[in-house]
Amino acid sequence: MTNIKITLTRAVLVLFLSFSLQAKEDISVTVYGDGYYPPFSWQQDGRFVGIYPTILRNAFDRMDGYDIKIVPVPWKRGLHILKYGKAFALFPPYYHPKTRPYMSYSVPILEEKTRLVCHKDFFGKSRERWPEDFYGASIGRSLGYLIGGESFQEAIEQKKIKVIELQDSNHNLMLMVGNGRIDCYVDEASALEVELNYLKASLEYKTLAENIFMGPIVNHQRGYLGFTNENLDMYPYKNDFVNKFNQIILDMQKSGDIERVINESLKAYQEDLK
Numbered sequence: 290m291t292n293i294k295i296t297l298t299r300a301v302l303v304l305f306l307s308f309s310l311q312a313k314e315d316i317s318v319t320v321y322g323d324g325y326y327p328p329f330s331w332q333q334d335g336r337f338v339g340i341y342p343t344i345l346r347n348a349f350d351r352m353d354g355y356d357i358k359i360v361p362v363p364w365k366r367g368l369h370i371l372k373y374g375k376a377f378a379l380f381p382p383y384y385h386p387k388t389r390p391y392m393s394y395s396v397p398i399l400e401e402k403t404r405l406v407c408h409k410d411f412f413g414k415s416r417e418r419w420p421e422d423f424y425g426a427s428i429g430r431s432l433g434y435l436i437g438g439e440s441f442q443e444a445i446e447q448k449k450i451k452v453i454e455l456q457d458s459n460h461n462l463m464l465m466v467g468n469g470r471i472d473c474y475v476d477e478a479s480a481l482e483v484e485l486n487y488l489k490a491s492l493e494y495k496t497l498a499e500n501i502f503m504g505p506i507v508n509h510q511r512g513y514l515g516f517t518n519e520n521l522d523m524y525p526y527k528n529d530f531v532n533k534f535n536q537i538i539l540d541m542q543k544s545g546d547i548e549r550v551i552n553e554s555l556k557a558y559q560e561d562l563k
Contacts, residue, residue, distance in 0.1 A: 304558055313501070314430035315356040316526055319358045320345065320378045320514070321370070324361030326431075328483055328558035329381065329512070330399075337361045340554040341381050341512065344398060344547055355530065363456060365433040376519025377527070381512030385435050387508040391518050397511035399547055402435055404478035405504030406463065406485060411472045412502055419446045419507040426472040427451045437475050438508040443467045478506060479555060488560040 322331050330339035333468055349357040362370075362379075370376040370390045384394060405415075405428075414432035416422045420441045430436055432454040444450045453471055455462060462474045465486050474481070481503070488523060514534065521527060539563050 294437065315354055318355055318357045318377060318526075318530065319359050319360055319512060320349075320357055320380065321362045321367045321376050322380045323364045323367065325363070325456075325459075326381075326480070328480060328555055332361050332363070333467040335381040338554075339558070340551055343554055344538075344541070345380065347546065347550070348534060348541060350536050352530075352533050355526075355533075364431070368433060371515060371517045372519070374472060374517050374523065376517060377524050378514055378516050381516045382515040383435060387494055388435060389495045389515075392515045393518055393531075394396070395515055395531060396515070396538050398538055399512055399551065400414070401476040401510050401512055402506050403508040403510055404464055404481055404502050404506050405439070405451070405473045405475050406481050407473035407504045408466050408471075409500050409502045410469070412504075416504065419505065421516070423473070424449045427453060429455065429465055429469045429471045429525045430476065431459060431523065432456040432460070434476075435478075436508075436510065441475075463488065463501065464494070464497065467494070467500045469500070473504060473509070483555070483562065485558055486527075486559070506521060 298361060320377055322337065322345070324337070325331055326339070326341075329428070330337065330341045332338070345359060348380070349355065349359075355560040367376065367379045368382075368389070371379045372389075380394075381398065382389070382392060382394070384397075386394075387390075411426070414516075420437070424444065428450055430452060434454075435442065445452050453462075453465070459474075459480060462471070462476075463481075465471045466474050471533055485498060485501055485503065488501070491498075516527060516531060517524070524530075538547075
């Protein structure tokens with residue numbers, strides 16, 4: 290009888306320890322990010338690098354209870370899997386709650402400036418009002434990016450502006466401006482400046498780059514970590530994750546950590562292009 294009691298005690302103890310260990314295990318989470326959005330996020334030598342991956346890794350390292358993996362994905366694909374609840378989180382969407390009701394948002398991670406580059410001949414007359422002074426123009430932008438502001442999007446829908454969208458092609462869109470195939474290209478200001486400086490320093494593209502002029506800042510947008518609103522039974526930790534992430538991002542903004550990452554990442558990207 291004593292032996293049976295000992296055996297039962299040991300069995301209960303093993304089960305208790307097993308449950309305790311399981312309870313302490315970190316929750317595995319996959320976060321997807323735009324795989325081609327330099328200098329904000331891109332792939333280099335098999336690594337996912339850039340401003341957003343660096344900020345998020347720093348934040349995730351501070352999040353107790355989670356084992357978080359960051360995976361690059363084509364932007365349109367990322368939006369698709371988030372829309373149908375096949376992914377938990379995606380970065381860095383802009384805030385478009387009406388267009389993307391399947392998505393909720395973190396606190397803003399950082400602010401991005403939207404700017405134009407245009408063929409030099411396009412600035413033969415004043416182009417101060419956005420988007421009115423650009424009616425009739427052909428403007429390139431990356432596929433899936435709702436960039437340029439609501440009035441720009443309305444002008445597209447009303448066919449007042451023609452938009453050419455290419456996937457993962459900021460370099461190609463810049464070249465299309467240089468050779469006159471499109472009038473302008475709209476994107477994040479830092480990305481445009483870095484790419485244009487690269488073309489100007491390149492023997493292959495230097496002459497073409499002389500045709501490309503920097504245009505005005507036309508909008509300001511904030512980048513977020515977006516979370517799916519679908520299949521939430523698969524992500525019971527969503528509220529806890531979002532609350533912890535938001536607080537850490539706010540702390541990083543207050544401490545200057547995010548500004549430091551931006552400056553260091555931009556400098557590293559410019560060095561890589563040399």
